[in-house]
Each structure stands twice: as C-alpha cells, then as structure tokens.
Amino acid sequence: MNFENIIGNDNNKNLLNEIVKSNSVSHGYMFLGISGIGKFLFAKEFAKAILCDEKTGCNKCKSCIEFDSLNNPDFTVIEPEENSIKIEQIRKMNNKIYEKPIISKRKVYIINNADSMTLDAQNCLLKTLEEPPEYAVIILVGTNENIFLNTIRSRCVKINFNKIDDEELKSILINKYDYSNVSENMLKLFSGSLEKAINLKDKEDIYTEIEKIFNNIENVNIIDLLNNKETITKNKEEIMNILEYINVLFFDKLKQANNKNGYIKAIKIVEDTKDRIKKNANLDMTIDNLLMNVWETLNQ
Ligand SMILES: [Zn+2]
The missing domain is CATH 3.40.50.300 (P-loop containing nucleotide triphosphate hydrolases)
Structure with missing residues (x-):
C-alpha cells in the first residue's frame, strides 16, 4: 500500500x-x-x-x-x-x-x-x-x-484516526507547503487538520489582519473597529473560519486577561454569530452587531 x-x-x-x-x-x-x-x-x-x-x-x-x-x-x-x-x-x-x-x-x-x-x-x-x-x-x-x-x-x-501532532504539522507546513510561519494560534485553528491548513495557505494575510484587529480590541475606539468590518465581510466564503479564529484569539486572551468575564461573554457572542450566519442572517448586519457587542463587552 x-x-x-x-x-x-x-x-x-x-x-x-x-x-x-x-x-x-x-x-x-x-x-x-x-x-x-x-x-x-x-x-x-x-x-x-x-x-x-x-x-x-x-x-x-x-x-x-x-x-x-x-x-x-x-x-x-x-x-x-x-x-x-x-x-x-x-x-x-x-x-x-x-x-x-x-x-x-x-x-x-x-x-x-x-x-x-x-x-x-x-x-x-x-x-x-x-x-x-x-x-x-x-x-x-x-x-x-x-x-x-x-x-x-x-x-x-x-x-x-488521530489528529496530526502540532509540531509535526508545523514542520510539514513550513517544509512542504511554503508556509512562512505558523503561529500557535494558527495551529489551534487547524486543530491537527492538514487539509484545513492547506486550504488556508493563501489566506495567511487575512488571518494576520484579524489577529491585529482582535488582539487590540480593548484599545481601539468603536469607530476604528467598525472601519475594519470589511476585513471580515469581504471574505464571505471564509467567514466561519474567521469567526472560529476570533474565538481562538479570545480563548488565548482569556488565559491572561484581567477581564475574564468579558472574554467569556465575547466568546459566546462569536458562537451566537456563527449560529446566525448558518441560518442565513444578513452578513453585514450580523458582523456589525458582532463588533459592537464584543467591543462593548470588553470595554465596560
Ligand atoms: Zn494491483
């Protein structure tokens, strides 16, 4: 074989x-x-x-x-x-x-x-x-x-069948699939799936953008945050993965944040957003709501 x-x-x-x-x-x-x-x-x-x-x-x-x-x-x-x-x-x-x-x-x-x-x-x-x-x-x-x-x-x-070990996956992606770098958070998003990692290969830029926006969410004003909406909405076919990634970032924050309650609520908001999109809710409005609710929760 x-x-x-x-x-x-x-x-x-x-x-x-x-x-x-x-x-x-x-x-x-x-x-x-x-x-x-x-x-x-x-x-x-x-x-x-x-x-x-x-x-x-x-x-x-x-x-x-x-x-x-x-x-x-x-x-x-x-x-x-x-x-x-x-x-x-x-x-x-x-x-x-x-x-x-x-x-x-x-x-x-x-x-x-x-x-x-x-x-x-x-x-x-x-x-x-x-x-x-x-x-x-x-x-x-x-x-x-x-x-x-x-x-x-x-x-x-x-x-x-077991998922592929993160270290092994990382080395395969860098050596065989020309990934320039694979962050801890990206590995969490791949969750041991080579297929997922390969599919996301050409979209590294999107995820770097998303990481920038959401890692900094406690320090921006709401107008600036809403100005980034397009990064999410223009990649329609990618939307579920993006939302999943936002929660990977939030789970990461949860570990060290003072505002643990805020992040727990934010994670729930993202999960609710996924449900709404699955039910074909209007994308623009749903993402507006997501950004506003998450921002409010984390900036109280
Ligand atoms: Zn044969």
Whole structure:
C-alpha cells in the first residue's frame, strides 16, 4: 500500500497493511476521526490494495490501473447529496453489491461522510451488513461514531484516526507547503487538520489582519473597529473560519486577561454569530452587531 503522501497515523498504516497481507479483510469498516486528517485517502489506498491482484496496490494489475483512472467497476464511492446520504443511494448500492465483481476478486464501497446518512439509509445499509456477499467490503468514513445505529457499529471494524501532532504539522507546513510561519494560534485553528491548513495557505494575510484587529480590541475606539468590518465581510466564503479564529484569539486572551468575564461573554457572542450566519442572517448586519457587542463587552 502506498501511504507515502499521507501524513501521520503510522499505527493505522501498519494495521491496514497487516490486514491486507494476512488476508483477514472484514466486510465492514468504520474509519473515524476529525475531518481533514486523511481518513478518506486512507480508505482509498486500502480499497485499492484489497482489490489489487497482488494485494498490494501494485499499480500494474488491471484492477490497479482501472482504479487509478477512476474506472474500476468494482469500486464505488458514495457521497452525500444535498448534505445527507439518502435511502435511495444505499438502496442502489444494495442492489448492485450482489452482482459479482467484474475485474477484481472483491467489490469495495466507500461511504464518505457516512455520518450524514439518514436513519432510513442506515436501516437499509444494515440489511447488507447483516448478510454481505462474501466478496463485499464497505468502508464508512465519518467523524461521529455516535450517529450510527448500534447494530451497524457492531458489524464494523472500527479504526480511529488521530489528529496530526502540532509540531509535526508545523514542520510539514513550513517544509512542504511554503508556509512562512505558523503561529500557535494558527495551529489551534487547524486543530491537527492538514487539509484545513492547506486550504488556508493563501489566506495567511487575512488571518494576520484579524489577529491585529482582535488582539487590540480593548484599545481601539468603536469607530476604528467598525472601519475594519470589511476585513471580515469581504471574505464571505471564509467567514466561519474567521469567526472560529476570533474565538481562538479570545480563548488565548482569556488565559491572561484581567477581564475574564468579558472574554467569556465575547466568546459566546462569536458562537451566537456563527449560529446566525448558518441560518442565513444578513452578513453585514450580523458582523456589525458582532463588533459592537464584543467591543462593548470588553470595554465596560
Ligand atoms: Zn494491483
């Protein structure tokens, strides 16, 4: 198996290699852990190896070649449609899975973001997990184990993925991804997710700006603060991450601040703002309110 491009979770690399080598593949797996730490990539490499004629992911057999060109008929990925995985999608899989594999000895389904399965979809999946055809393997990739029915959980081998250690992540970002510097607060925002860190790479400037504004919030007047509103509102697609980052900064302040109560309230205001934006509140107004309320709370 080729885990070269996947960082961290070395224990799981060894475990999956062993499973494939010893031919002790089960019918159901759950790959669990926070988002952005490579669970899906692991699942794909694992799938490729168990489909491979050589059981290695040799890159040379028909199964591997078709896999790499996204044409392997014995491999299917199911993704949420409009935020959830619906019963029709699982029903379709259930019908297909009983048709014998075409070029491989096995047939693999990855259900990505599987914790978005509706209850109906889960019940439907359960039928297959109860009596899977002997060549079938289903890998559920998700973040929250508790969402799944107990009856599904008990039929899957659970593999937990850990977040990448901050020091390791920092050195990867600087050495491999040209990050100039990675602050402690940035690491908190990434929370061990390489994917998140890579996505934020070209946006370092925004976060430096945000840090300047909010670290200084107790010393500015409200007019100056409101003048910075655009830094937040012009980056619409980034808004949730920005709000999350503001709270990273506030949590940091909370540690040394005299005004602990103020920061506790401010953190709550930011959380409420996130909720409001999720509910599609007017962005300009919501951020105005955020800035005014936070400023008032911290300058009493
Ligand atoms: Zn192969």
